Amino acid sequence: MDRLILQKAASYCAYQERTQEEVRQRLRKWNVWGEEADELIAELISMNYLSEERFAKTYAGGKFRIKNWGRMKIKQELQRRGISTYSIQQGMNEIGDQAYVENLRILLQKKKDLLSKTETDPFKLKQKLARFALGKGYESELVWKELESL
Structure with missing residues (x-):
């Protein structure tokens, strides 16, 4: 195993x-393939430079x-x-239920304030708000529940 490549991959x-897939692609750019790439990835995991669970937690928390x-x-x-179901679940645990609903509420209120300047029909306004929140990845039952209380 090439120590220089390991150092570059670690940084x-x-x-x-x-x-792991992002690292694998980067290794391909550096002309490291197959078994050697697998060994490097295993080494990075054992050195704690690479952690699928940590990635999922950071990603989920950040995007939220x-x-x-x-x-x-x-x-x-x-x-x-390509993240495992277990790691995805760990990432989802980073998002608290109360903060999640509160975030949706704030998001909908901001969008409503923005849209109500141009949209006068309350039905169309509600449709636009729902479409917006669904596009952001919120669950439809939650979106409609929050729209009712808005």
């Missing part, structure tokens, strides 16, 4: 949380707090990145 992982994404969108994105 690549230290910079920000990565998935910064981009105001809902659980469905976050879960879908983690699945797309």
Whole structure:
């Protein structure tokens, strides 16, 4: 195993949380393939530079707090990145139920304030708000429940 490549890969992982697939792609760019790539990834995991669970927690928490994404969108994105069901569940645990509903409420209120300047029909306004929240990845039952109380 090439120590220089291991060092480069370690600093690549230290910079920000990565998935195994992202590291594998980076190794391919450095012309490291197959068994050697697997060995390097195993070494990075044992050195704690690479952790799927830690990635899922960081990703879920960040997308929720910064981009105001809902659980469905976050879960879908983690699945797309090949994260295990267990790690996805650990990531989802980073989002508290109370904060989740509160976030949706704030999001809908801001959007409503923005849209009510142009949209006068209350039915259309509700539809637009629902579409917006669903697009952010929030569950439809929760969205409609919050829209009723808005």
